[in-house]
Amino acid sequence: MQAIGDFLSGLWRESVKTLKILSRNKMGLFGFILIVLIVLLSFVGPFIWPPETSANVTEINQGASAQHWLGTDFQGQDNLRKIINGGKDIVLIAVITGVLSMLIAVVVGSFSAFVGGWVDSLLMELVNIWLTIPKFPLLAVLATVLALKDVVTLSVLMAVLEWPALARQVRSQVLSLKNRDYVEAAVMLDLGTPRIIFRELLPNMMSFVAISTIFAMTHAIYQQTGLVFLGIVPYSSANWGVMISAAERRGVLFNPQAAWSILAPMAAIVIFQLALVSFARSLDEVFNPRLRTSV
Amino acid sequence: MSEPLITLEHVQRTFDVKGQTITAVNDVNLEIPAGEVLCLVGESGCGKTTTGKMIAGLLPVSYGRILFRGQDIAALAPAERKSYRLGVQMVHQDPYASLNPVQTIADILAAPLQHHRFTRGEAETRKRMRELLEIVDLTPPDDYLDKYPHQLSGGQRQRVSVARALTVNPAFIVADEAVSMVDVSIRISLLKMFTRLKDEMGVGVLLITHDLALAKYFAWEGRIGVMYLGRLVEIGPARQVVGHPQHPYTQVLLSAIPEADPDVTRAKPRIALRSTDVPSLLRLPTGCTFHPRCPAFAGEVCAREVPALKRAGWGSDVACHLAQAHEP
Numbered sequence: 185m186q187a188i189g190d191f192l193s194g195l196w197r198e199s200v201k202t203l204k205i206l207s208r209n210k211m212g213l214f215g216f217i218l219i220v221l222i223v224l225l226s227f228v229g230p231f232i233w234p235p236e237t238s239a240n241v242t243e244i245n246q247g248a249s250a251q252h253w254l255g256t257d258f259q260g261q262d263n264l265r266k267i268i269n270g271g272k273d274i275v276l277i278a279v280i281t282g283v284l285s286m287l288i289a290v291v292v293g294s295f296s297a298f299v300g301g302w303v304d305s306l307l308m309e310l311v312n313i314w315l316t317i318p319k320f321p322l323l324a325v326l327a328t329v330l331a332l333k334d335v336v337t338l339s340v341l342m343a344v345l346e347w348p349a350l351a352r353q354v355r356s357q358v359l360s361l362k363n364r365d366y367v368e369a370a371v372m373l374d375l376g377t378p379r380i381i382f383r384e385l386l387p388n389m390m391s392f393v394a395i396s397t398i399f400a401m402t403h404a405i406y407q408q409t410g411l412v413f414l415g416i417v418p419y420s421s422a423n424w425g426v427m428i429s430a431a432e433r434r435g436v437l438f439n440p441q442a443a444w445s446i447l448a449p450m451a452a453i454v455i456f457q458l459a460l461v462s463f464a465r466s467l468d469e470v471f472n473p474r475l476r477t478s479v
Numbered sequence: 480m481s482e483p484l485i486t487l488e489h490v491q492r493t494f495d496v497k498g499q500t501i502t503a504v505n506d507v508n509l510e511i512p513a514g515e516v517l518c519l520v521g522e523s524g525c526g527k528t529t530t531g532k533m534i535a536g537l538l539p540v541s542y543g544r545i546l547f548r549g550q551d552i553a554a555l556a557p558a559e560r561k562s563y564r565l566g567v568q569m570v571h572q573d574p575y576a577s578l579n580p581v582q583t584i585a586d587i588l589a590a591p592l593q594h595h596r597f598t599r600g601e602a603e604t605r606k607r608m609r610e611l612l613e614i615v616d617l618t619p620p621d622d623y624l625d626k627y628p629h630q631l632s633g634g635q636r637q638r639v640s641v642a643r644a645l646t647v648n649p650a651f652i653v654a655d656e657a658v659s660m661v662d663v664s665i666r667i668s669l670l671k672m673f674t675r676l677k678d679e680m681g682v683g684v685l686l687i688t689h690d691l692a693l694a695k696y697f698a699w700e701g702r703i704g705v706m707y708l709g710r711l712v713e714i715g716p717a718r719q720v721v722g723h724p725q726h727p728y729t730q731v732l733l734s735a736i737p738e739a740d741p742d743v744t745r746a747k748p749r750i751a752l753r754s755t756d757v758p759s760l761l762r763l764p765t766g767c768t769f770h771p772r773c774p775a776f777a778g779e780v781c782a783r784e785v786p787a788l789k790r791a792g793w794g795s796d797v798a799c800h801l802a803q804a805h806e807p
Contacts, residue, residue: 365577368537369640373591373647374564383590387581473581473627 212466218459226271255444258434273423280339282401293354391471489543516701518694568644574636634665715795
């Protein structure tokens with residue numbers, strides 16, 4: 185019990201410290217708050233503003249007004265409401281793809297760096313070959329074969345395609361860290377391999393891992409949007425990519441009044457990406473004590 | 480005589496570099512009793528750091544044996560392996576690379592204390608950490624515990640490195656150029672700290688340095704060993720090695736140390752080398768490896784036979800064909 189209590193109070197202290205560090209970087213705080221807002225809106229919003237089920241023929245392709253803040257689409261449905269309901273998929277895809285591909289990359293990359301020798305050479309050669317395959321066309325082909333009905337399957341597939349590039353970067357990080365003097369000191373103090381990996385090595389590459397994860401997330405969002413836009417992934421559910429694709433097909437190019445229908449989801453994607461990237465910038469300070477002004 | 484703490488028997492270490500074999504350490508024999516201060520001096524590439532790393536168990540030997548309390552460190556039973564692993568610690572040269580930048584001083588010191596159950600509970604750990612910081616002259620200790628390494632100076636970091644080594648109560652510390660990268664003004668106080676560890680806690684110290692003047696100061700009560708191209712060429716009590724150097728290489732090194740008084744330095748006879756080029760480790764000279772540069776070169780025997788390290792005068796062991804076994 186004592187240990188659990190210690191752990192929880194330690195976790196609490198760490199979180200407060202992290203928030204304090206975050207709050208000192210205006211860009212990072214802005215990104216962090218924006219991310220929290222988008223996630224809240226996407227996961228809680230649908231309960232407050234459920235999706236409209238019927239079309240409103242009288243209100244097709246309208247511009248912004250007091251009634252419809254972001255206008256209406258080709259079915260006369262409110263764009264803002266659609267954006268609130270379409271965020272969940274995007275957030276899920278970003279998180280699952282980003283975290284999963286980074287997890288695989290950390291495991292494979294560190295393993296390769298630690299074992300070394302022919303295992304390392306073989307793994308990295310496979311990664312090299314993998315990197316030469318153009319991912320987007322491959323994803324397009326796979327998507328037709330695998331019938332990607334839900335976001336989770338699509339995210340896992342993207343993660344599986346994405347990890348090799350990250351694994352290479354993780355490997356080089358581990359290679360440069362594992363010969364540091366302080367790792368040697370930990371070996372002499374007989375602290376054990378798990379501690380050396382989790383306390384000496386990983387924390388020193390956390391900022392790299394976190395920032396790469398975030399960039400993998402933004403990449404995943406663009407990829408998903410592209411796939412929907414090309415019509416490769418069936419748009420069974422409503423999300424921002426589906427909104428763009430639908431607006432394009434329903435004549436937004438010929439009807440200037442419908443511009444809101446394509447600009448609104450685009451803006452949503454851009455704002456989410458902006459939030460992620462500006463948050464990534466401040467993560468450096470959280471993980472690297474040298475960059476902090478003081479704690 | 481009691482059993483030495485560390486014994487090196489015909490220790491050799493080779494490295495393969497691009498298909499060629501470099502012998503970094505060659506046939507080194509050494510006995511270090513518990514609580515002794517020993518300085519290894521030599522120019523860069525002479526194998527002094529490699530020797531230190533082998534003693535600390537960071538590099539395996541290629542040939543020969545290293546014994547810790549009479550046991551070969553390459554073949555220890557688990558319980559003995561632990562006593563060796565914790566018994567011999569090392570302080571690195573670069574204080575800016577030897578501490579994990581994302582951990583506070585308290586994290587760094589608490590890890591070995593808690594992992595090996597030297598202390599129990601947070602309060603006891605903190606108390607022990609304060610004691611350790613006081614031993615290495617970081618006072619008041621509470622000013623340092625919650626700092627990160629980058630907030631400390633080079634000398635302070637080096638003290639933290641020593642405190643970290645002391646967490647596991649070692650019997651022996653290998654200090655690899657441990658004072659070379661800190662300010663000259665800090666060096667003396669660091670060396671005094673090592674001397675105090677020896678006097679008060681009986682911790683043996685092997686100081687590896689390229690600076691003979693520093694070795695002379697530090698090892699005054701102990702021994703100095705001089706290495707040249709992987710071999711130990713002279714070893715003996717510091718006063719004898721400095722006062723009566725017998726190997727020509729040691730003589731040259733000592734003649735090159737400037738004295739505090741410029742007039743004395745100018746008047747000091749300087750022994751000239753026959754060649755200032757250090758031979759490549761890939762193509763070591765035959766016989767005595769020092770013969771191409773040796774000011775006392777005595778002809779064929781030097782170029783043909785490797786001199787053995789044997790007892791010469793004044794209690795020193797010297798590897799030179801010309802050294803005479805005589806007592807003063």
